[in-house]
Amino acid sequence: MSSTDFDLRGPAFIHNPYPTYRAMRDRAPVWRDPYTGHVFITRYDDVLGILKDPRFGSNRINDRLKRVPDDVDVSRLVELLVDRLVMTDGSRHRDLRREVGSAFTAAKVRSYAQGTDAMVRQTFDSLREQDTLDVLNDLALPVPSRVILSVLGLPPRDHQKLRAWAEDFYLWLAHSPGDIGVRTQRAVDSIVQMSDYVDNELSALPSGTEGTYVARMATNLESGEMTHNEVTANLIGILNAAHETTSSLIANGTICLLEHPGELQRLIAEPDLIASAVEEMLRFESPSQIISRIATEEAEIDGVTIKPGVMVALVLGSANRDERVFVDPDSFDVNRNERQNLAFGRGSHFCTGGGLASLELVSVFRQLVPLLPKARIISGPVQWRPTPAFRSPRDLVIEFDSVAITIAEFGGDWYGQVPTADGSSHN
Numbered sequence: 001m002s003s004t005d006f007d008l009r010g011p012a013f014i015h016n017p018y019p020t021y022r023a024m025r026d027r028a029p030v031w032r033d034p035y036t037g038h039v040f041i042t043r044y045d046d047v048l049g050i051l052k053d054p055r056f057g058s059n060r061i062n063d064r065l066k067r068v069p070d071d072v073d074v075s076r077l078v079e080l081l082v083d084r085l086v087m088t089d090g091s092r093h094r095d096l097r098r099e100v101g102s103a104f105t106a107a108k109v110r111s112y113a114q115g116t117d118a119m120v121r122q123t124f125d126s127l128r129e130q131d132t133l134d135v136l137n138d139l140a141l142p143v144p145s146r147v148i149l150s151v152l153g154l155p156p157r158d159h160q161k162l163r164a165w166a167e168d169f170y171l172w173l174a175h176s177p178g179d180i181g182v183r184t185q186r187a188v189d190s191i192v193q194m195s196d197y198v199d200n201e202l203s204a205l206p207s208g209t210e211g212t213y214v215a216r217m218a219t220n221l222e223s224g225e226m227t228h229n230e231v232t233a234n235l236i237g238i239l240n241a242a243h244e245t246t247s248s249l250i251a252n253g254t255i256c257l258l259e260h261p262g263e264l265q266r267l268i269a270e271p272d273l274i275a276s277a278v279e280e281m282l283r284f285e286s287p288s289q290i291i292s293r294i295a296t297e298e299a300e301i302d303g304v305t306i307k308p309g310v311m312v313a314l315v316l317g318s319a320n321r322d323e324r325v326f327v328d329p330d331s332f333d334v335n336r337n338e339r340q341n342l343a344f345g346r347g348s349h350f351c352t353g354g355g356l357a358s359l360e361l362v363s364v365f366r367q368l369v370p371l372l373p374k375a376r377i378i379s380g381p382v383q384w385r386p387t388p389a390f391r392s393p394r395d396l397v398i399e400f401d402s403v404a405i406t407i408a409e410f411g412g413d414w415y416g417q418v419p420t421a422d423g424s425s426h427n
């Protein structure tokens with residue numbers, strides 16, 4: 001393994017990690033971080049290979065808890081993580097995914113299109129006549145929250161609480177700076193509150209409720225198809241997963257378009273490119289930059305031996321800029337139309353909510369894009385959150401030059417352009 005050193009924490013890296021990733025791909029594509037002992041994999045083919053390789057497992061909870069001080073009681077957190085889809089493998093994962101993913105099949109996602117569009121439109125309506133837009137707080141956070149609650153059959157009233165809990169968990173997961181004991185305690189408190197929330201909603205369901213996702217979970221519970229912990233852990237898992245990533249992409253995509261006015265103009269001229277533009281945003285500024293696996297057997301990657309028990313960091317943000325796969329990868333091209341980016345992962349854990357996320361994103365950008373030519377960022381130079389595993393700006397406020405926000409969306413039938421949820425076409 002190369003002894004080459006790379007700084008994956010400093011401000012220059014956080015601002016723009018891509019030159020470092022290019023150097024890693026060229027000089028040390030399998031690189032052990034001396035600080036954490038994790039092995040970073042940066043080339044596309046290696047990342048894809050590991051995502052499909054059964055010698056790399058998904059239960060990485062112990063590694064996550066290594067640096068948490070003993071006086072923080074993480075028992076409930078562990079219980080609620082261990083049964084999550086994303087932490088399980090093999091037949092257990094397959095069985096859980098059949099149930100947990102039942103709301104996100106291609107057909108189901110198509111059935112959400114009109115409702116999603118209506119929620120996005122209402123959000124823009126509530127912003128009408130504003131001259132500035134706080135992209136995160138006015139748009140990127142509320143839309144995914146409202147959509148996921150509606151898809152799951154949960155009441156919309158609690159969306160702010162859920163967002164705040166999801167944020168605490170995300171900051172812990174992202175290894176964000178600060179006291180790890182304090183951060184873990186907040187994640188524990190929030191996840192316990194989410195678990196109480198889910199329990200209350202399940203027990204408050206009027207008897208005989210049918211047709212909603214939550215009702216299906218309640219039936220699974222009654223029939224013994226799923227345990228109580230599996231239902232709670234996975235409802236929380238979906239609520240968490242649906243919030244931060246989709247919000248980040250709305251913000252990241254807005255930045256991409258404002259920083260590439262030529263591509264924005266092209267999109268205005270050819271609105272049919274909107275789904276391809278969303279794919280390109282996912283590739284260019286992937287919200288999940290790094291996902292991880294644990295080696296369960298010895299494996300050799302690019303001539304480097306990885307021992308059992310070692311955590312591998314799969315750098316999706318690097319794989320998606322790999323010049324071995326993508327032509328001119330550092331250019332943002334709304335007509336790239338290469339669907340093989342890894343932003344939603346790949347293999348058995350391919351993002352269950354990918355289709356829903358794409359649906360929301362296309363709907364949001366259909367309404368946002370026509371407003372952007374008259375907009376500029378007024379929250380200062382973009383500052384990215386100091387979390388290498390996830391990419392999103394700390395804040396993003398834009399101002400409109402001469403027009404206040406109006407509803408001026410692209411027309412046309414767009415639902416058919418949205419990618420499917422099962423990722424089968426990617427495998």
Ligand code: HEM
Nearest residue numbers: 085086241242245246249288291344345349351352353357
């Ligand atoms: C732009 C938005 C999104 C991005 C970039 C994203 C990214 C990802 C990635 C990279 C994975 C794979 C994790 C791994 O293999 O370790 C994943 C898995 C997952 N995502 Fe998403 N996601 C997004 C939106 C959503 C939404 C809206 C939902 C829920 C409706 C969701 C639910 C899930 C679930 C449940 C898994 C675990 C799947 C499994 O382990 O089988 N995601 N996501």
